[in-house]
Amino acid sequence: MxxxxxxxxxxxxxxxxxxxxxxxxxxxxxxxxxxxxxxxxxxxxxxxxxxxxxxxxxxxxxxxxxxxxxxxxxxxxxxxxxxxxxxxxxxxxxxxxxxxxxxxxxxxxxxxxxxxxxxxxxxxxxxxxxxxxxxxxxxxxxxxxxxxxxxxxxxxxxxxxxxxxxxxxxxxxxxxxxxxxxxxxxxxxxxxxxxxxxxxxxxxxxxxxxxxxxxxxxxxxxxxxxxxxxxxxxxxxxxxxxxxxxxxxxxxxxxxxxxxxxxxxxxxxxxxxxxxxxxxxxKLNSFCKNVNKIKKELVDLLEKISNEGKKVNGYGAPAKASTLINFIGENNLEYIYDRSELKQGKFIPGTSIQIKNPDEIKKDKPDYIFLFAWNFTNEIIDDLKLNYNFKGKIIIPIPNLKIITI
Ligand SMILES: [Zn+2]
The missing domain is CATH 3.40.50.150 (Vaccinia Virus protein VP39)
Known part of the structure:
Protein backbone atom coordinates (compact mmCIF):
# COMPACT_ATOMS: atom_id res chain seq x y z
CA MET A 1 0.00 0.00 0.00
CA LYS A 283 3.02 24.39 3.96
CA LEU A 284 1.56 20.95 3.46
CA ASN A 285 2.79 19.90 6.91
CA SER A 286 1.00 22.77 8.66
CA PHE A 287 -2.20 22.01 6.73
CA CYS A 288 -2.11 18.46 8.06
CA LYS A 289 -1.73 19.76 11.61
CA ASN A 290 -4.63 22.18 11.17
CA VAL A 291 -7.18 19.55 10.24
CA ASN A 292 -7.77 18.20 13.74
CA LYS A 293 -8.19 21.72 15.11
CA ILE A 294 -10.97 22.36 12.58
CA LYS A 295 -12.70 19.13 13.56
CA LYS A 296 -12.82 20.22 17.21
CA GLU A 297 -14.25 23.64 16.34
CA LEU A 298 -17.06 22.10 14.29
CA VAL A 299 -17.94 19.43 16.85
CA ASP A 300 -18.04 22.08 19.63
CA LEU A 301 -20.31 24.31 17.56
CA LEU A 302 -22.78 21.50 16.77
CA GLU A 303 -22.85 20.51 20.43
CA LYS A 304 -23.63 24.10 21.44
CA ILE A 305 -26.49 24.26 18.93
CA SER A 306 -27.85 20.96 20.22
CA ASN A 307 -27.66 22.18 23.85
CA GLU A 308 -29.65 25.25 22.87
CA GLY A 309 -32.37 22.98 21.47
CA LYS A 310 -31.92 24.45 17.98
CA LYS A 311 -32.34 22.55 14.73
CA VAL A 312 -29.50 22.24 12.21
CA ASN A 313 -29.74 20.69 8.74
CA GLY A 314 -27.18 20.63 5.95
CA TYR A 315 -27.24 22.00 2.43
CA GLY A 316 -25.46 20.38 -0.50
CA ALA A 317 -24.54 16.70 -0.64
CA PRO A 318 -21.38 16.61 -2.75
CA ALA A 319 -18.82 13.87 -2.10
CA LYS A 320 -16.97 16.18 0.26
CA ALA A 321 -19.99 16.23 2.61
CA SER A 322 -19.38 12.54 3.12
CA THR A 323 -15.71 13.03 4.06
CA LEU A 324 -16.55 15.86 6.43
CA ILE A 325 -19.46 14.10 8.17
CA ASN A 326 -17.65 10.79 8.52
CA PHE A 327 -14.67 12.65 9.99
CA ILE A 328 -16.50 14.90 12.49
CA GLY A 329 -19.41 12.51 13.16
CA GLU A 330 -23.15 12.91 12.53
CA ASN A 331 -23.72 14.95 15.68
CA ASN A 332 -27.23 16.48 15.54
CA LEU A 333 -27.50 16.79 11.76
CA GLU A 334 -30.79 15.31 10.62
CA TYR A 335 -31.16 16.07 6.92
CA ILE A 336 -29.22 17.53 4.03
CA TYR A 337 -30.99 19.43 1.26
CA ASP A 338 -29.80 19.04 -2.32
CA ARG A 339 -31.33 20.10 -5.63
CA SER A 340 -30.22 16.93 -7.42
CA GLU A 341 -33.20 14.61 -7.86
CA LEU A 342 -30.80 11.68 -8.24
CA LYS A 343 -29.65 12.20 -4.66
CA GLN A 344 -32.96 12.99 -2.97
CA GLY A 345 -34.28 10.24 -0.69
CA LYS A 346 -30.83 8.67 -0.41
CA PHE A 347 -28.48 8.72 2.59
CA ILE A 348 -25.01 10.15 3.14
CA PRO A 349 -22.97 6.90 3.17
CA GLY A 350 -22.11 5.64 6.65
CA THR A 351 -24.79 7.78 8.32
CA SER A 352 -28.54 8.09 8.89
CA ILE A 353 -28.62 11.57 7.36
CA GLN A 354 -31.13 11.61 4.51
CA ILE A 355 -30.99 13.91 1.49
CA LYS A 356 -34.13 15.94 0.84
CA ASN A 357 -35.53 18.33 -1.73
CA PRO A 358 -34.73 21.92 -0.61
CA ASP A 359 -38.45 22.72 -1.00
CA GLU A 360 -38.78 21.06 2.42
CA ILE A 361 -36.85 23.93 4.04
CA LYS A 362 -40.08 25.95 4.18
CA LYS A 363 -41.74 23.20 6.23
CA ASP A 364 -38.74 22.10 8.34
CA LYS A 365 -37.71 25.64 9.28
CA PRO A 366 -34.21 24.76 10.54
CA ASP A 367 -32.50 27.38 12.74
CA TYR A 368 -29.14 26.69 11.17
CA ILE A 369 -28.06 25.47 7.75
CA PHE A 370 -24.66 23.82 7.59
CA LEU A 371 -23.21 24.49 4.15
CA PHE A 372 -21.39 21.42 2.89
CA ALA A 373 -21.16 22.76 -0.66
CA TRP A 374 -19.24 25.77 0.73
CA ASN A 375 -17.58 26.37 -2.65
CA PHE A 376 -20.97 27.53 -3.97
CA THR A 377 -21.74 29.77 -0.99
CA ASN A 378 -23.04 32.76 -2.96
CA GLU A 379 -25.18 30.72 -5.36
CA ILE A 380 -26.71 28.79 -2.46
CA ILE A 381 -27.36 31.81 -0.24
CA ASP A 382 -29.22 33.48 -3.12
CA ASP A 383 -31.25 30.31 -3.60
CA LEU A 384 -32.02 30.01 0.11
CA LYS A 385 -33.27 33.58 0.24
CA LEU A 386 -35.14 33.80 -3.04
CA ASN A 387 -36.49 30.30 -3.59
CA TYR A 388 -36.80 28.82 -0.13
CA ASN A 389 -37.54 31.91 2.03
CA PHE A 390 -34.95 30.75 4.54
CA LYS A 391 -34.34 33.03 7.49
CA GLY A 392 -31.75 31.92 10.01
CA LYS A 393 -28.07 31.22 10.40
CA ILE A 394 -25.73 29.67 7.89
CA ILE A 395 -22.63 27.78 8.98
CA ILE A 396 -19.78 27.93 6.50
CA PRO A 397 -17.23 25.38 7.78
CA ILE A 398 -14.35 25.92 5.36
CA PRO A 399 -11.90 27.67 4.70
CA ASN A 400 -12.49 29.13 8.17
CA LEU A 401 -15.56 28.60 10.30
CA LYS A 402 -17.98 31.46 9.74
CA ILE A 403 -21.62 31.92 10.77
CA ILE A 404 -23.78 34.41 8.89
CA THR A 405 -27.37 35.43 9.44
CA ILE A 406 -29.75 35.90 6.51
ZN1 LIG B 1 7.12 8.58 -5.96
Whole structure:
Protein backbone atom coordinates (compact mmCIF):
# COMPACT_ATOMS: atom_id res chain seq x y z
CA MET A 1 0.00 0.00 0.00
CA UNK A 2 2.98 2.32 0.16
CA UNK A 3 3.66 2.10 -3.57
CA UNK A 4 3.84 5.47 -5.30
CA UNK A 5 1.47 5.91 -8.29
CA UNK A 6 3.99 8.19 -9.94
CA UNK A 7 7.50 6.72 -9.55
CA UNK A 8 6.19 3.23 -8.66
CA UNK A 9 8.65 2.78 -5.80
CA UNK A 10 7.57 1.46 -2.38
CA UNK A 11 8.28 4.84 -0.90
CA UNK A 12 5.19 6.60 0.48
CA UNK A 13 4.39 7.54 4.08
CA UNK A 14 1.14 8.64 5.76
CA UNK A 15 1.09 12.40 6.41
CA UNK A 16 -2.59 12.84 7.35
CA UNK A 17 -5.02 10.34 8.87
CA UNK A 18 -8.78 11.01 8.49
CA UNK A 19 -9.97 7.79 10.10
CA UNK A 20 -12.36 5.60 8.13
CA UNK A 21 -14.89 6.60 5.52
CA UNK A 22 -17.19 4.83 3.05
CA UNK A 23 -16.96 5.57 -0.70
CA UNK A 24 -18.09 9.17 -0.78
CA UNK A 25 -20.29 9.13 -3.88
CA UNK A 26 -22.06 5.81 -3.16
CA UNK A 27 -25.26 7.20 -1.75
CA UNK A 28 -27.43 4.46 -0.22
CA UNK A 29 -31.18 4.13 -0.68
CA UNK A 30 -31.68 2.08 2.45
CA UNK A 31 -31.08 3.40 5.99
CA UNK A 32 -29.59 0.18 7.38
CA UNK A 33 -27.36 -0.29 4.36
CA UNK A 34 -26.19 3.27 4.73
CA UNK A 35 -25.37 2.89 8.43
CA UNK A 36 -23.53 -0.37 7.70
CA UNK A 37 -21.77 0.87 4.57
CA UNK A 38 -18.29 -0.59 4.31
CA UNK A 39 -15.68 1.89 5.51
CA UNK A 40 -12.13 2.16 4.30
CA UNK A 41 -9.17 3.94 5.88
CA UNK A 42 -8.88 7.49 4.53
CA UNK A 43 -5.49 9.11 4.61
CA UNK A 44 -2.96 11.06 2.60
CA UNK A 45 0.48 9.73 1.72
CA UNK A 46 3.57 11.41 0.37
CA UNK A 47 6.38 9.87 -1.62
CA UNK A 48 9.59 10.23 0.34
CA UNK A 49 11.86 10.22 -2.71
CA UNK A 50 12.52 13.37 -4.75
CA UNK A 51 9.33 12.52 -6.69
CA UNK A 52 7.29 14.04 -3.79
CA UNK A 53 4.02 12.65 -5.15
CA UNK A 54 0.99 13.10 -2.90
CA UNK A 55 -1.69 10.44 -3.05
CA UNK A 56 -4.57 8.74 -1.26
CA UNK A 57 -3.60 6.20 1.40
CA UNK A 58 -5.89 3.38 0.23
CA UNK A 59 -6.82 2.29 -3.25
CA UNK A 60 -10.37 1.14 -3.83
CA UNK A 61 -11.24 -0.56 -7.09
CA UNK A 62 -12.22 2.15 -9.57
CA UNK A 63 -15.16 0.04 -10.74
CA UNK A 64 -16.70 0.31 -7.26
CA UNK A 65 -16.41 4.07 -7.43
CA UNK A 66 -17.22 5.11 -10.96
CA UNK A 67 -19.64 2.60 -12.49
CA UNK A 68 -22.67 4.48 -11.22
CA UNK A 69 -22.07 8.14 -10.56
CA UNK A 70 -24.26 10.87 -9.15
CA UNK A 71 -22.14 13.93 -9.74
CA UNK A 72 -23.36 15.97 -12.71
CA UNK A 73 -22.15 19.47 -13.56
CA UNK A 74 -25.43 20.25 -15.31
CA UNK A 75 -27.08 20.56 -11.87
CA UNK A 76 -25.06 23.68 -11.18
CA UNK A 77 -25.47 26.83 -13.22
CA UNK A 78 -21.93 27.86 -12.30
CA UNK A 79 -20.40 24.60 -13.54
CA UNK A 80 -22.42 24.49 -16.75
CA UNK A 81 -21.33 28.03 -17.55
CA UNK A 82 -17.73 27.15 -16.71
CA UNK A 83 -17.72 24.22 -19.17
CA UNK A 84 -19.28 26.37 -21.89
CA UNK A 85 -16.54 28.94 -21.35
CA UNK A 86 -13.82 26.34 -21.92
CA UNK A 87 -15.11 25.75 -25.44
CA UNK A 88 -15.38 29.45 -26.29
CA UNK A 89 -11.89 29.97 -24.84
CA UNK A 90 -10.49 27.13 -26.96
CA UNK A 91 -12.08 28.55 -30.06
CA UNK A 92 -10.81 32.08 -29.43
CA UNK A 93 -7.30 31.05 -28.56
CA UNK A 94 -6.57 28.14 -30.87
CA UNK A 95 -9.46 28.05 -33.33
CA UNK A 96 -11.80 25.07 -33.47
CA UNK A 97 -12.24 24.05 -37.09
CA UNK A 98 -15.05 21.95 -38.53
CA UNK A 99 -12.72 18.97 -38.90
CA UNK A 100 -11.16 19.34 -35.43
CA UNK A 101 -11.74 16.25 -33.32
CA UNK A 102 -12.48 17.11 -29.69
CA UNK A 103 -12.28 14.40 -27.05
CA UNK A 104 -13.52 14.77 -23.50
CA UNK A 105 -12.09 12.27 -21.02
CA UNK A 106 -14.52 11.88 -18.12
CA UNK A 107 -17.23 13.52 -20.19
CA UNK A 108 -19.93 12.97 -17.56
CA UNK A 109 -23.39 13.79 -19.00
CA UNK A 110 -21.91 15.48 -22.09
CA UNK A 111 -22.35 19.06 -20.89
CA UNK A 112 -18.94 20.25 -22.16
CA UNK A 113 -19.15 18.52 -25.55
CA UNK A 114 -22.63 19.89 -26.09
CA UNK A 115 -21.15 23.38 -25.98
CA UNK A 116 -18.60 22.51 -28.69
CA UNK A 117 -21.21 21.34 -31.21
CA UNK A 118 -21.55 24.88 -32.56
CA UNK A 119 -17.97 24.56 -33.89
CA UNK A 120 -17.55 20.91 -34.89
CA UNK A 121 -19.48 17.65 -35.11
CA UNK A 122 -16.39 15.57 -34.51
CA UNK A 123 -16.77 15.06 -30.80
CA UNK A 124 -16.22 12.04 -28.60
CA UNK A 125 -16.89 11.53 -24.92
CA UNK A 126 -15.43 8.84 -22.69
CA UNK A 127 -16.94 8.07 -19.31
CA UNK A 128 -16.95 4.94 -17.14
CA UNK A 129 -20.33 5.68 -15.51
CA UNK A 130 -23.03 3.77 -17.39
CA UNK A 131 -25.83 6.06 -16.19
CA UNK A 132 -24.01 9.17 -17.41
CA UNK A 133 -22.88 7.73 -20.75
CA UNK A 134 -26.51 6.80 -21.42
CA UNK A 135 -27.71 10.32 -20.65
CA UNK A 136 -25.05 11.78 -22.98
CA UNK A 137 -25.74 9.33 -25.83
CA UNK A 138 -29.46 10.07 -25.52
CA UNK A 139 -28.61 13.73 -26.10
CA UNK A 140 -26.77 12.74 -29.29
CA UNK A 141 -23.28 13.14 -27.77
CA UNK A 142 -21.26 10.14 -28.95
CA UNK A 143 -19.91 8.67 -25.70
CA UNK A 144 -17.88 5.52 -25.01
CA UNK A 145 -18.78 3.90 -21.72
CA UNK A 146 -15.28 3.04 -20.56
CA UNK A 147 -12.29 4.02 -18.45
CA UNK A 148 -9.61 5.92 -20.34
CA UNK A 149 -6.47 3.83 -20.83
CA UNK A 150 -3.58 3.83 -23.24
CA UNK A 151 -5.11 0.77 -24.96
CA UNK A 152 -8.38 2.63 -25.49
CA UNK A 153 -6.43 5.64 -26.79
CA UNK A 154 -4.87 3.45 -29.48
CA UNK A 155 -8.29 2.06 -30.50
CA UNK A 156 -9.74 5.57 -30.72
CA UNK A 157 -6.79 6.76 -32.82
CA UNK A 158 -7.38 3.88 -35.27
CA UNK A 159 -11.06 4.66 -35.61
CA UNK A 160 -11.25 8.47 -35.35
CA UNK A 161 -7.70 9.71 -35.97
CA UNK A 162 -5.74 12.05 -33.70
CA UNK A 163 -7.43 14.74 -31.69
CA UNK A 164 -6.92 18.48 -32.04
CA UNK A 165 -8.15 19.00 -28.51
CA UNK A 166 -8.34 16.70 -25.53
CA UNK A 167 -10.16 18.11 -22.55
CA UNK A 168 -10.36 16.44 -19.18
CA UNK A 169 -11.98 18.18 -16.25
CA UNK A 170 -11.98 16.57 -12.83
CA UNK A 171 -10.85 13.20 -14.08
CA UNK A 172 -7.05 12.96 -14.13
CA UNK A 173 -6.85 12.67 -10.34
CA UNK A 174 -9.42 9.85 -10.51
CA UNK A 175 -7.00 7.15 -11.59
CA UNK A 176 -3.99 5.56 -9.90
CA UNK A 177 -2.68 4.72 -13.39
CA UNK A 178 -1.04 8.08 -13.94
CA UNK A 179 1.61 6.89 -16.37
CA UNK A 180 -0.86 4.97 -18.53
CA UNK A 181 -3.15 8.02 -18.72
CA UNK A 182 -0.36 10.36 -19.82
CA UNK A 183 0.93 7.85 -22.37
CA UNK A 184 -2.66 7.56 -23.67
CA UNK A 185 -3.19 11.30 -24.21
CA UNK A 186 0.26 11.51 -25.81
CA UNK A 187 -0.74 8.83 -28.32
CA UNK A 188 -4.04 10.50 -29.06
CA UNK A 189 -3.13 14.17 -29.47
CA UNK A 190 -1.98 15.59 -32.83
CA UNK A 191 1.40 17.35 -33.11
CA UNK A 192 -0.18 20.78 -32.98
CA UNK A 193 -2.99 19.73 -30.66
CA UNK A 194 -3.69 21.05 -27.18
CA UNK A 195 -4.59 19.07 -24.08
CA UNK A 196 -6.43 20.89 -21.32
CA UNK A 197 -6.60 19.31 -17.92
CA UNK A 198 -8.45 20.75 -14.98
CA UNK A 199 -7.66 19.25 -11.70
CA UNK A 200 -8.23 19.52 -8.00
CA UNK A 201 -5.25 21.70 -6.97
CA UNK A 202 -3.10 20.89 -3.97
CA UNK A 203 -2.29 24.58 -3.46
CA UNK A 204 -5.99 25.46 -3.11
CA UNK A 205 -6.65 22.54 -0.79
CA UNK A 206 -3.84 23.62 1.50
CA UNK A 207 -4.74 27.34 1.35
CA UNK A 208 -8.43 26.67 2.02
CA UNK A 209 -8.02 23.98 4.65
CA UNK A 210 -10.30 21.94 2.42
CA UNK A 211 -9.43 18.51 3.73
CA UNK A 212 -13.01 17.51 2.81
CA UNK A 213 -11.83 17.22 -0.81
CA UNK A 214 -9.79 14.20 0.24
CA UNK A 215 -11.78 11.13 -0.64
CA UNK A 216 -11.11 7.76 -2.19
CA UNK A 217 -11.93 8.79 -5.74
CA UNK A 218 -9.24 11.49 -5.63
CA UNK A 219 -6.19 9.32 -6.04
CA UNK A 220 -3.61 12.08 -6.49
CA UNK A 221 -3.16 15.62 -5.13
CA UNK A 222 -1.15 17.69 -7.59
CA UNK A 223 1.06 20.69 -7.36
CA UNK A 224 2.08 22.34 -10.64
CA UNK A 225 5.68 21.43 -9.93
CA UNK A 226 4.84 17.72 -9.69
CA UNK A 227 2.68 17.87 -12.83
CA UNK A 228 5.42 19.65 -14.72
CA UNK A 229 7.93 16.95 -13.81
CA UNK A 230 5.50 14.24 -14.86
CA UNK A 231 4.69 15.66 -18.32
CA UNK A 232 8.36 16.50 -18.97
CA UNK A 233 9.13 12.82 -18.51
CA UNK A 234 6.80 12.13 -21.46
CA UNK A 235 8.31 14.91 -23.54
CA UNK A 236 5.12 16.94 -23.28
CA UNK A 237 5.18 20.66 -22.67
CA UNK A 238 2.95 22.38 -20.10
CA UNK A 239 2.94 25.88 -21.57
CA UNK A 240 0.21 27.57 -19.57
CA UNK A 241 -1.40 27.20 -16.16
CA UNK A 242 -3.98 29.15 -14.23
CA UNK A 243 -5.97 28.82 -11.08
CA UNK A 244 -9.65 29.15 -11.83
CA UNK A 245 -12.38 29.87 -9.29
CA UNK A 246 -14.45 26.72 -9.97
CA UNK A 247 -14.44 24.22 -7.07
CA UNK A 248 -12.69 26.87 -4.99
CA UNK A 249 -9.53 27.05 -7.05
CA UNK A 250 -8.92 24.33 -9.61
CA UNK A 251 -5.71 24.20 -11.56
CA UNK A 252 -6.02 24.34 -15.35
CA UNK A 253 -3.03 23.33 -17.43
CA UNK A 254 -2.45 23.50 -21.19
CA UNK A 255 -0.16 20.87 -22.64
CA UNK A 256 1.23 20.32 -26.11
CA UNK A 257 3.81 18.30 -28.01
CA UNK A 258 4.78 21.55 -29.70
CA UNK A 259 7.87 22.90 -27.89
CA UNK A 260 7.61 26.26 -29.67
CA UNK A 261 4.68 27.31 -27.54
CA UNK A 262 6.25 29.69 -25.02
CA UNK A 263 5.57 29.21 -21.34
CA UNK A 264 3.22 31.91 -20.09
CA UNK A 265 3.84 34.33 -17.24
CA UNK A 266 0.99 32.78 -15.31
CA UNK A 267 2.61 29.33 -15.53
CA UNK A 268 5.94 30.70 -14.27
CA UNK A 269 4.26 32.68 -11.50
CA UNK A 270 2.40 29.68 -10.06
CA UNK A 271 5.59 27.60 -10.04
CA UNK A 272 7.45 30.41 -8.35
CA UNK A 273 4.81 30.81 -5.63
CA UNK A 274 4.82 27.05 -4.96
CA UNK A 275 8.59 27.13 -4.48
CA UNK A 276 8.57 30.30 -2.34
CA UNK A 277 5.85 28.92 -0.08
CA UNK A 278 7.38 25.46 0.04
CA UNK A 279 3.96 24.08 -0.86
CA UNK A 280 4.83 20.39 -0.86
CA UNK A 281 7.02 20.78 2.25
CA UNK A 282 6.33 23.06 5.20
CA LYS A 283 3.02 24.39 3.96
CA LEU A 284 1.56 20.95 3.46
CA ASN A 285 2.79 19.90 6.91
CA SER A 286 1.00 22.77 8.66
CA PHE A 287 -2.20 22.01 6.73
CA CYS A 288 -2.11 18.46 8.06
CA LYS A 289 -1.73 19.76 11.61
CA ASN A 290 -4.63 22.18 11.17
CA VAL A 291 -7.18 19.55 10.24
CA ASN A 292 -7.77 18.20 13.74
CA LYS A 293 -8.19 21.72 15.11
CA ILE A 294 -10.97 22.36 12.58
CA LYS A 295 -12.70 19.13 13.56
CA LYS A 296 -12.82 20.22 17.21
CA GLU A 297 -14.25 23.64 16.34
CA LEU A 298 -17.06 22.10 14.29
CA VAL A 299 -17.94 19.43 16.85
CA ASP A 300 -18.04 22.08 19.63
CA LEU A 301 -20.31 24.31 17.56
CA LEU A 302 -22.78 21.50 16.77
CA GLU A 303 -22.85 20.51 20.43
CA LYS A 304 -23.63 24.10 21.44
CA ILE A 305 -26.49 24.26 18.93
CA SER A 306 -27.85 20.96 20.22
CA ASN A 307 -27.66 22.18 23.85
CA GLU A 308 -29.65 25.25 22.87
CA GLY A 309 -32.37 22.98 21.47
CA LYS A 310 -31.92 24.45 17.98
CA LYS A 311 -32.34 22.55 14.73
CA VAL A 312 -29.50 22.24 12.21
CA ASN A 313 -29.74 20.69 8.74
CA GLY A 314 -27.18 20.63 5.95
CA TYR A 315 -27.24 22.00 2.43
CA GLY A 316 -25.46 20.38 -0.50
CA ALA A 317 -24.54 16.70 -0.64
CA PRO A 318 -21.38 16.61 -2.75
CA ALA A 319 -18.82 13.87 -2.10
CA LYS A 320 -16.97 16.18 0.26
CA ALA A 321 -19.99 16.23 2.61
CA SER A 322 -19.38 12.54 3.12
CA THR A 323 -15.71 13.03 4.06
CA LEU A 324 -16.55 15.86 6.43
CA ILE A 325 -19.46 14.10 8.17
CA ASN A 326 -17.65 10.79 8.52
CA PHE A 327 -14.67 12.65 9.99
CA ILE A 328 -16.50 14.90 12.49
CA GLY A 329 -19.41 12.51 13.16
CA GLU A 330 -23.15 12.91 12.53
CA ASN A 331 -23.72 14.95 15.68
CA ASN A 332 -27.23 16.48 15.54
CA LEU A 333 -27.50 16.79 11.76
CA GLU A 334 -30.79 15.31 10.62
CA TYR A 335 -31.16 16.07 6.92
CA ILE A 336 -29.22 17.53 4.03
CA TYR A 337 -30.99 19.43 1.26
CA ASP A 338 -29.80 19.04 -2.32
CA ARG A 339 -31.33 20.10 -5.63
CA SER A 340 -30.22 16.93 -7.42
CA GLU A 341 -33.20 14.61 -7.86
CA LEU A 342 -30.80 11.68 -8.24
CA LYS A 343 -29.65 12.20 -4.66
CA GLN A 344 -32.96 12.99 -2.97
CA GLY A 345 -34.28 10.24 -0.69
CA LYS A 346 -30.83 8.67 -0.41
CA PHE A 347 -28.48 8.72 2.59
CA ILE A 348 -25.01 10.15 3.14
CA PRO A 349 -22.97 6.90 3.17
CA GLY A 350 -22.11 5.64 6.65
CA THR A 351 -24.79 7.78 8.32
CA SER A 352 -28.54 8.09 8.89
CA ILE A 353 -28.62 11.57 7.36
CA GLN A 354 -31.13 11.61 4.51
CA ILE A 355 -30.99 13.91 1.49
CA LYS A 356 -34.13 15.94 0.84
CA ASN A 357 -35.53 18.33 -1.73
CA PRO A 358 -34.73 21.92 -0.61
CA ASP A 359 -38.45 22.72 -1.00
CA GLU A 360 -38.78 21.06 2.42
CA ILE A 361 -36.85 23.93 4.04
CA LYS A 362 -40.08 25.95 4.18
CA LYS A 363 -41.74 23.20 6.23
CA ASP A 364 -38.74 22.10 8.34
CA LYS A 365 -37.71 25.64 9.28
CA PRO A 366 -34.21 24.76 10.54
CA ASP A 367 -32.50 27.38 12.74
CA TYR A 368 -29.14 26.69 11.17
CA ILE A 369 -28.06 25.47 7.75
CA PHE A 370 -24.66 23.82 7.59
CA LEU A 371 -23.21 24.49 4.15
CA PHE A 372 -21.39 21.42 2.89
CA ALA A 373 -21.16 22.76 -0.66
CA TRP A 374 -19.24 25.77 0.73
CA ASN A 375 -17.58 26.37 -2.65
CA PHE A 376 -20.97 27.53 -3.97
CA THR A 377 -21.74 29.77 -0.99
CA ASN A 378 -23.04 32.76 -2.96
CA GLU A 379 -25.18 30.72 -5.36
CA ILE A 380 -26.71 28.79 -2.46
CA ILE A 381 -27.36 31.81 -0.24
CA ASP A 382 -29.22 33.48 -3.12
CA ASP A 383 -31.25 30.31 -3.60
CA LEU A 384 -32.02 30.01 0.11
CA LYS A 385 -33.27 33.58 0.24
CA LEU A 386 -35.14 33.80 -3.04
CA ASN A 387 -36.49 30.30 -3.59
CA TYR A 388 -36.80 28.82 -0.13
CA ASN A 389 -37.54 31.91 2.03
CA PHE A 390 -34.95 30.75 4.54
CA LYS A 391 -34.34 33.03 7.49
CA GLY A 392 -31.75 31.92 10.01
CA LYS A 393 -28.07 31.22 10.40
CA ILE A 394 -25.73 29.67 7.89
CA ILE A 395 -22.63 27.78 8.98
CA ILE A 396 -19.78 27.93 6.50
CA PRO A 397 -17.23 25.38 7.78
CA ILE A 398 -14.35 25.92 5.36
CA PRO A 399 -11.90 27.67 4.70
CA ASN A 400 -12.49 29.13 8.17
CA LEU A 401 -15.56 28.60 10.30
CA LYS A 402 -17.98 31.46 9.74
CA ILE A 403 -21.62 31.92 10.77
CA ILE A 404 -23.78 34.41 8.89
CA THR A 405 -27.37 35.43 9.44
CA ILE A 406 -29.75 35.90 6.51
ZN1 LIG B 1 7.12 8.58 -5.96
Missing amino acids: NRCFNCKKESTEIILDLGESPIANNLETDLDESKNAKKFPLSLRKCKTSCNHIQIGNIIDQKEIFSDYFYMPSFSKTLTKHLQEISSDLNKRFGIEKESLIIDIGSNDGTFLESTRQYTNKILGIDPAKNLATIANNKGINTLNSFFTNDLAKEIREKYGKAKFIVSTNTFAHTPEINDFVQGVKNLISNEGVIIIEIHYLGSMVNDNSFDTIYHEHFSYWSLENLNNLFKRYDLNIFDASIIPVHHGQLRIYISKNKNLKKTKSFKKILEIEKDEDLIGN
